[in-house]
Amino acid sequence: MSGLKILDCTLRDGGLTNNFFFEDSFVKDLYRTNVEAGVAYMEMGYRASKDLFKESDFGKWKFCDEEALREIVGENPTGMKLSVMADVGRTNYERDILPKKESVLDMIRIATYSRTIDEAIDAVEFCHSLGYETTVNIMAISNDDPKTVARALEKLAASSVDVIYLVDSFGSFYPHQAAALARQYVDIAFPAGKQVGIHAHNNQQLAFANTIEGMRNGASMLDVTVNGLGRGAGNCSAELLVGYLMGQGVSCREEPLIRFIEKHMLALKEAGVVWGYDIPYLLTGQRNQHPSKAIEFIRECRTQYTDFLRELAL
């Protein structure tokens, strides 16, 4: 169990619920909390291109400027590493990713679809050449045929990427499927000297179960968010995974997370930020569809679930 690494992406996936408008006090406390809890990597947000996204529409964690990062972490004098996510097609890598020695970041996570795997690998090689650790997170594989996924994995195995991520974008996988996929990823990644990560969504209340099953089948970089904060049904809750890992003898601590939830997450809910398991997310997850329609439905405060079910079938 010693090689396990928890990655907290509360700001990044959670930022999709509030357009990244987190208070500095939230971000500072989260940083401290993660250090105390034994989190290995904290994802600070996206590094999205300001050519594509208007700065005034988003909080600063959509862009993660070095200056904004340093206001929180200084030179990051901790053992915890920092990452940002940089989506293929939404990041200007050449302009916006600085050489590692000029950045407080340690890792760039590159999100892609299987159809843009070549661009993702270009981004990996560029970030690698700048001195970063890298991951590639292939999204929406539940809609890919198995051969497409296998080909993408083979290409990644031949690249400089450090970690290949199994991603359940729609929250549609069951635990035995997550286990089988993790084994497939591991079988390709390990001989190439790479690790496997897992990023789960909670549409079917399976984010935690799928994360455990992924881990038991070789995934070692485990994505969580505090209280499951994240797009739609949210993610694997940090407090669930940390509790489990403590029971397995892994060095991590739950109490800082519980304190953070008490102090910040309740306030976030009261402020109207909405996330977590709900019927519309279940229905898109079961049908292997993107949660966008469910997010829209909930944003409109609709509760006609039966109508929604029929709309999905159209």
Added chain:
Amino acid sequence: MSGLKILDCTLRDGGLTNNFFFEDSFVKDLYRTNVEAGVAYMEMGYRASKDLFKESDFGKWKFCDEEALREIVGENPTGMKLSVMADVGRTNYERDILPKKESVLDMIRIATYSRTIDEAIDAVEFCHSLGYETTVNIMAISNDDPKTVARALEKLAASSVDVIYLVDSFGSFYPHQAAALARQYVDIAFPAGKQVGIHAHNNQQLAFANTIEGMRNGASMLDVTVNGLGRGAGNCSAELLVGYLMGQGVSCREEPLIRFIEKHMLALKEAGVVWGYDIPYLLTGQRNQHPSKAIEFIRECRTQYTDFLRELAL
């Protein structure tokens, strides 16, 4: 998959959240919904002894008088069977369980601790002699040593019971543990011609995952409640399991459940009935403790989770 049977215990476990004060319209619609959804057994509530529980303190589903049952189901002219739960020590079996031919019930579920397994078996033999199907649900086994559980299972294997239930009373089991326990139960039950059931709680967001894993390892009677309604963190949600089983080709339907949730469960929440995953339930589940302290904490509308965490450690 054809031998799988869904058992809906919304009224019974859910009744622990509102002292069984369900409106008749709720119960009637739930009955129709379960028939339409393909539920095999509907548990109508408890048959608790009126010597021990004051009638005025509870809704009628705490007692499930035959008259109350027939007001809802008539002579139950459906393929769906009906059950009540009768706890060892809380039911006057001789007085309150009628001969099968005088009752609209099909099955008596006997809940017990391992230390009262002999009384449970006496109850089984009595109910069996009256003509009922029976189950025994051994509670709180996460606090028993394995030998105690094995002994109880051996005794049940030698009894007339039809179904032996794996119960995760505290929501403390992980999926691989649920799988291993299901195999242990199956190994003793099957040679004796008995089936295995599973009843899970959602303290760690694992009720659904544990139910699937139990099923994949031989459990065939699967407890659910609509929208997970149940004591504390609640149970395995019917809509989750039915969605999964439909994907496996099992003959059941999700839409009636979704319609019921839209019509009744939202109103129940608005009326102040509280259930479902929350931090205090997580903390008791992780520590393998009864949720009573968490239920009390939430009833008092407290949110000092860190204090609660420390109280649990005392």
